[in-house]
Amino acid sequence: MFLMKDIVRDGDPVLRKRAAKVNFPLSDEDQTLAKKMMEYLEVSQDPELCKKYGLRAGVGLAAPQVGVSKQMAAVLVPAAEEDGKPEFKDVIINPVIVSESVQYGALTEGEGCLSVDKDVPGYVPRHDRITLRYQDTDGETHKIRLKNYPAIVCQHEIDHLHGVLFYDHINKKQPFEAPADTIMIS
Template sequence: MILMKDIVRDDQEGTVLRDYAAKVSFPLTEEEQQLAKDLMEYLEISQDEELAEKYGLRAGVGLAAPQVNVSKQMAAVLVPSDDEEDDTPIFKDVIINPVIISESVQMGALTEGEGCLSVDRDIAGYVPRHDRITLKYQDVQGETHKVRLKHYPAIVCQHEIDHLHGVLFYDHINKDNPFEAPEGTVFFG
């Protein structure tokens, strides 16, 4: 089980957090299969208030392998339902070797800015991302998926893919004017 102590922080030296992660080959090794399970398990437990408190976890909707110091293009994403009558997640999968194959011109951003399990401080500012993307990735069985995502799930997946490329959310914040966003940006949350 992944705990907060296992998650690499952006101010730690000697980690793979800022490296471009290696592509994953199939079939997955037993170690890679376990990593995929552990990443998703963290998200599931962290989104359960009682269990998160019990294990001292910060809630998350995404966790990438480099955040646990493994240089592999693998991330778990679990965007919970926003429908009170249907608790089916909006998006839930372990995305392996993900590639954004198309993106909207329209940008989107979270009103409150973004956070990250690897960043222990609040960093103010808008993080402009593409509002809609088409994502191509492989699942743990090696099957290829192509999905269209918009709004919050698109933002989450772009955040996780950034981790696989050694990029952190605050790298996207305008240094001169953190609350400046491209014209026409749609805000969520």
């Protein structure tokens, strides 16, 4: 399992590099990477285990964040309802946003990142709705529509695969200014 010591921190060149496409079938190394990234998210979202292992809770973890410059990210958006079923859970490989809404969405609390240790205040405007195409660990291609929080999480992780960090999107002069009609998501 990955621990906080395995998470690459802001300033490491791998976080600013464009990640390489992943080939299929996945190598044993890539299968293990996918499993370990998802395991980190699962454990980090359990308050007791999170504390036991000294983790920071996360909803997404991209391969560059553990020092591997490949187009792979684990995403685990917890259930919005009480049914317990995650809103979105998968390892997205070679992801591409094929369409996006004109309307933006932003988290009222701003965004954070396991690789960025400091708090960077400000709104991070992202497309509120996206259509995402990706491959899973079996090489199956999926095309799904996401909106609000799951769409924001996936865009954050895809940014990691392109060498972009969340604070690159914050308006430097007015961090709490967002485009008109931005949907604020809490």
